[in-house]
Amino acid sequence: MKATLLKVVALIGAVMLTATSGFGQDKSEEELAKQAQNPIANLISVPLQFNSDYSIGPANAAKYTLNVQPVIPFSMNQGWNLVTRTIVPLIIAESPIPGGSDKSGTGDILQSFFFTPKKEFNKWMVGGGPVLLYPTATDEALGGQKWGAGPTVVVLKQESGFTYGALANHLWSYAGWNDQPNINATFIQPFLAYTTKTYTTIGLNTESTYDWNNSQWTVPINVSLSQMLKIGNQPISLQLGYRYYAEKPTGGPDWGLRFMVSFLFPK
16 A cells, blocks of 8 residues: 555656646746636636545545536626536445445535626635535435535635635535434635646645534645646646544544546636
8 A cells, every 4th residue: 555655656746747847937827827726716627536534433444535526617797707616426435344334326416606706806806605415425324315505605815826715615404314414514624825836736725524413523634736737738737635634523534645637628
């Protein structure tokens, strides 16, 4: 496992080094690198985010999740955009208890709608709207089996290579299977990133969730390194990250890894 991980890290590092040497100081590339760090940018993108979490439960199990996350902006009028962000999780979860059965399939789909003004407010960008949770999980171990809805908001600023801000939402369940617990959860994601002149980005964020029903925080702290490059004429962003769980429910994971490929489609 460790040897394989080191090989992956070395390969990605080599790709990033090659990519940085091949990039020129083109204004359009610089703008695209900024947009790639902006969750409500006027940019179509399709991130494929692979997460692996480890040391789950008494069996020290692992969970593997591929999040397919298309982001599609729409121009509503001269003053406003609508940015849709959808997360479709595909999950393989080992049993957290010895002798249990592993589970695999689709998790619950989360879809956010951000109404964003095209004009910045003193260089701050803002967006907000509804977030919806669809009970699409193929097994009750992979999702909450509840319909959910609530508000979501994002605010960020980009200057001197830095991107910083926060994304948040809250979900309440309003329908679904009666034998499953209701959902009442707040998600908070403060983020900070710095992009160099060769379009390498160092990022730090937390993707924290507070479960109001159980008064329980889950706080993974993510550190990441990403690189924007082109394969032919197709711009993509590669990201490698490490995650440490500073707070978690009993039996939750201790740590995890992330690898992401984002396909970017400039307008």
